[in-house]
Amino acid sequence: MPGIDDIIEQVLAAARGRLERGVETSRAYGDEPILMRGSQLASYQPEPIRQMRALARRPEARSWTDARLFVEQARLMSGYEDDFPSSEPLLSYFPTYAAMSNRQLRSYFTWRTHVRAGRVEKTSTSYAYVYLYELINGVGAEPGEEAFRAIEAFWQAYRKFDSGLDRYVRAWLVDYAVYHDLDPALALPYVAVEHDWAVAVLAEAERRALELAAPRSRRQGPGDLPVPEGEATRLFDALEELSTYRLAHARLYRERPEELRDVTYLVFGRLARYYRSNRTQGLTESLFGARREMPHLMFASAVFYPGERHPDATYDLAGTRRYACRGGLWTCDALHDGGARSSKLGQVLRAVDRQLRVALDYPHQLKERGDPKYLVSLVDRAIGDYLSWRRAHAPVRVEIDLSKLAGIRAGAAQTREALLVDEEREDEKDLAPAPATSGAASGPAPATAPGPSDPAAGVGLLPEERALLAALLDAKEAPAGTDLLVDSINERLFDLVGDTVLEFDDSGRPTIVEDYVDEVRSILG
Known part of the structure; x- marks a missing residue:
């Protein structure tokens, strides 16, 4: 049986024979594939790939870093497309072209051709990282916002196949915006801004708590009460952002939100003072560290070659972190806690929830989890206070029984009558209206309207008001309890006189203002 080499030779010889005979035919011939053995096909290199391989063997490439070699090769292959029929998997921690075989290179460039055409398909994650490295280094998209959008779009499309990219791509997007001085709004969605802001709220609440002077004795009472509602709400929201234990989801909070919020505020402040006295670090710093400036490696865990030295620059991101480049070296002034929730803080908040349920005799209790004794004691004292x-x-709570008002009035009248002296009773008789005539017994007499000559006609003084004014004009002492009459007279005469007519002397008795005695006399006629 002939071998593969014999078969290939027979096919090629037949083709040469047809050409030598010069047989004319109307059939149109196109390019025909080169016949190779399987072992030869495995090592076959398209010309662009061969050139890329040769680039690594140049003398100047010996001094290049792996990152620079990758970028130089990526630029050479930036427009290359392939249609390799199979897909060769790749597993590499730092995947580059140099780590790929010929079949893997052709598999990658074929997959990249599909991605650039808008078809993002699942492949070896190492290929996805190589594609991201290209974009970060400005290959495949114009450096700047266009490349940022390309990185973002590819990540969003491919993360449904492997969400492990999130760990790196979020940080790379922030670094890309900083490195190329893009609009901070592009990077904000990928920065733990809410986390950093919440830590700042905790730091401010701790500072305020430390400013409160502790009471010198139990008689003075706690100095952190009453709880300021606005500050307590801000602190509660910040704790909700930072803690693994979510108080807002607790059953007690749905039914007793004010008590849980206020006790949480008290416990945080007292725990801050406890840490100042018994720990080397403050409460907030022990939980999340302190904001400080540290060296920052751009595009950490990525294959990145910056090329020329980056000019000195400063980049502020939402006030929570500040990047600076000096002499090509980057620093980042920020919290460096990773943006994770604190389980230690969660333990404190769960202790608050549990102990408050005990104090309120709440029907749904939480199980004991062996919280530190100092913490339980501190929480219990805060709850008790x-x-x-x-x-x-x-x-x-004041309740008024309206049905008893009549009895109260009657009792007050009796008391007043018992306190009156004989002179006051005589004065009341003088001020009382004249008794009705005998004709009035048969029926009320029609009221006589004041005539035009009556000066009080336009004022509308009531008989008891006229009687009080007349008594004061005659220098008689007015009886007690005429305050309402005085106010009424002043209101009626204000439009006519333009001032207060009656006032009270040092003994509390009403008198006519001396300047208006004649006017009052003329009003009464």
């Missing part, structure tokens, strides 16, 4: 303060400052 808070509940005592609420009881002491509870609003007084």
Whole structure:
């Protein structure tokens, strides 16, 4: 049986024979594939790939870093497309072209051709990282916002196949915006801004708590009560952002939100003072570290070659972090805690939830988890102080029985009558209206309207008001309890006189203002 080499030779010989005979035919011939053995096909290199391989063997390439070699090769292959029929997998921690075989290179460039055409398909994740490295280094998209959008779009499309890219691409997008001085709004979605802001709220709450002077004795009471509602709400929201234990999801919070919020505020402040006295670091710093400037490696864990030295620059991101480049070296002034929630803070908040349920005799209790004794004691004291303060400052409930008002009035009248002296009774008789005539017994007499000559006609003084004014004009002492009459007279005469007519002397008795005695006399006629 002939071997593969014999078969290939027979096919090629037949083709040469047809050409030598010069047989004319109307059939149109196109390019025909070169016949190779399987072992030869495995090592076959298209010309662009051969040139890329040769680039690594140049004398000047010996001094290049792996990152620079990758970028130089990427630029050479920036427009290359392939249609390799199979896909060779690749598994590499730092994948580059140099780490790929010929079949893997052709598999990658074929997959990249599809991606650039808008068809993002699942492949070896190492190929996805190589594609991202190209974009980061300005290959495949114009450096700047266009490349940023390309990185973002590819990541969003491919993460449904492998969400592990999130760990790196988020940071790379931020670095890309900083490195190319793009609009900070592009990077903000990928920065833990809410986390950093929440830590700042905790730091401010801790500072305020430390400013409060602790009471020197139990009689003075706690100095952190009453709880400021606005500050307590801001702190509660910040703790909700930072803690692994979510108080806002607790059953007690749905039914007793104010108590849980206020006790949490008290516990945080007292725990901050405890840390100042018993720890080398403050509470917030022990949980999330302190903001400080540290060296920053751009595009960490990526294959990146910067080329020329980056000019000195400063880049502020939402006030929570500040990047600076000096002499080509980058620093980042920010929190460096990774943006994760704190389980230690979660333990504190769960202790607050549990102990408050115990104090309120809440029907749904939480199980004991072996919290530190100092923490349980601190929480219990805060709860006790808070509940005592609420009881002491509870609003007084006043209920009025309207059905008893008539009896109260009658009793007041009897008391007043018992306190009157004989002279006051005589004065009341003088001020009382004249008794009705005998004709009035048969029926009320029609009221006589004041005539035009009556000066009080336009004022509308009532009989008892006229009687009081007349008594004061005659220098008689007015009886007690005429305050309402005085106010009424002043209101009626204000439009006519333009001032207060009656006032009270040092003994509390009403008198006519001396300047208006004649006017009052003329009004009464």
